[in-house]
Amino acid sequence: MRFYHQKSFYNPKAQLSRELGVVSFIASESENLFEVFAGGGSRTVMYSIFARPTEMYSNEASRSALCELKANIIINGIKNVKLFNEDIFKLSSVLYLEGKRFDFIDLDPFGSPSPYLPYIFLTVKEGTYIYITSTDMPTLAGKRKAYGFKLYGTYIPYMPFYPEVGLRALLYKLQSVAMEFSYTIDPLFFLYEGYAYRLLIRVGRFKGYPPLGFIYRCPNCGNYGVSKEPKGRCELCGSENESSGNIWIGRLKSQGFLTKMLDIAEELGFEKAKDFIKRALSEEDFPLYCELRSLHLRMMPRVSYVIKKLRERGFKSSRTMFSPTGIKTDAPFEEIMKVLTQSTDPSL
Numbered sequence: 001m002r003f004y005h006q007k008s009f010y011n012p013k014a015q016l017s018r019e020l021g022v023v024s025f026i027a028s029e030s031e032n033l034f035e036v037f038a039g040g041g042s043r044t045v046m047y048s049i050f051a052r053p054t055e056m057y058s059n060e061a062s063r064s065a066l067c068e069l070k071a072n073i074i075i076n077g078i079k080n081v082k083l084f085n086e087d088i089f090k091l092s093s094v095l096y097l098e099g100k101r102f103d104f105i106d107l108d109p110f111g112s113p114s115p116y117l118p119y120i121f122l123t124v125k126e127g128t129y130i131y132i133t134s135t136d137m138p139t140l141a142g143k144r145k146a147y148g149f150k151l152y153g154t155y156i157p158y159m160p161f162y163p164e165v166g167l168r169a170l171l172y173k174l175q176s177v178a179m180e181f182s183y184t185i186d187p188l189f190f191l192y193e194g195y196a197y198r199l200l201i202r203v204g205r206f207k208g209y210p211p212l213g214f215i216y217r218c219p220n221c222g223n224y225g226v227s228k229e230p231k232g233r234c235e236l237c238g239s240e241n242e243s244s245g246n247i248w249i250g251r252l253k254s255q256g257f258l259t260k261m262l263d264i265a266e267e268l269g270f271e272k273a274k275d276f277i278k279r280a281l282s283e284e285d286f287p288l289y290c291e292l293r294s295l296h297l298r299m300m301p302r303v304s305y306v307i308k309k310l311r312e313r314g315f316k317s318s319r320t321m322f323s324p325t326g327i328k329t330d331a332p333f334e335e336i337m338k339v340l341t342q343s344t345d346p347s348l
């Protein structure tokens with residue numbers, strides 16, 4: 001694969017996310033693909049060479065980026081890409097009126113994907129996969145409350161496990177837009193890279209109440225969790241809880257889909273994707289992760305020690321890709337604290 005770029009956006013750090021796009025396209029058994037924001041075409045070329053969609057639409061509004069996209073298609077000998085040089089708001093509407101619906105959509109905007117979602121859903125059908133990027137980290141981390149309402153329609157507080165709160169707020173937005181079109185969403189995997197989220201969802205028919213609720217956290221004792229109804233007071237110490245607005249409280253990934261992705265990454269020899277998928281498969285999927293650093297411990301035991309002790313007590317527990325000092329577990333907060341305060345970790 002050869003890639004030329006001068007003026008168009010190109011992020012060399014995003015190789016893993018490009019590999020995951022290819023692998024998930026193949027795992028989804030999709031045929032056609034719509035790349036909404038193609039830039040200079042680094043993804044277009046990757047999808048065409050490795051995933052080989054039977055039909056591919058690539059769109060880029062900037063003329064200079066489009067020239068580089070064209071050059072990259074030519075130098076890589078790619079034939080079956082339909083190129084568009086349109087504003088996505090117009091193109092989606094035209095495609096909708098033409099009756100065009102896609103199996104797989106790649107949405108890689110600058111910043112938040114939210115303004116584009118209602119337009120993207122015009123070209124969605126039941127079973128469409130959407131691979132979404134968001135680099136709107138300050139808002140999703142709870143640092144810009146007004147933008148949280150504007151872009152995600154909910155209150156996003158800053159909490160110690162803010163990377164997971166942000167992902168769940170993004171999923172809430174996706175579910176809200178999906179419902180307006182009588183769809184629902186199913187998250188298949190996520191990648192949190194500090195500066196960006198990557199997320200794959202599958203669109204399904206709307207059927208009843210989706211997994212939406214609230215995240216709460218006690219600022220006094222640190223107890224936290226999710227609930228269907230807002231929880232005003234901490235059940236452990238009685239202090240007033242901090243709470244998010246409406247948010248996604250369902251699962252974040254599919255083990256079955258990730259297992260399929262692992263086989264494909266191995267076949268393609270995509271080492272970065274392979275390592276990532278193995279780590280994703282080993283992570284428990286309980287809301288929310290516990291950020292050990294936030295608990296003001298006098299001595300911090302090793303994460304592996306805490307996981308081992310929780311498992312010995314009969315709880316599920318694993319590392320989390322959200323934070324190197326976080327754990328995922330089904331243990332109640334008191335049990336985590338017991339393990340931490342009774343720690344005899346020899347590494348202390």
Ligand SMILES: C[S@@+](CC[C@H](N)C(=O)[O-])C[C@H]1O[C@@H](n2cnc3c(N)ncnc32)[C@H](O)[C@@H]1O
Binds near residue numbers: 009010040089
């Ligand atoms: C993050 S870059 C895409 C990078 C590309 N996916 C890659 O992997 O190299 C976002 C692109 O969206 C384009 N863009 C921004 N607003 C747009 C709009 N309303 N319609 C179409 N393209 C737009 C920008 O010109 C930019 O090239």
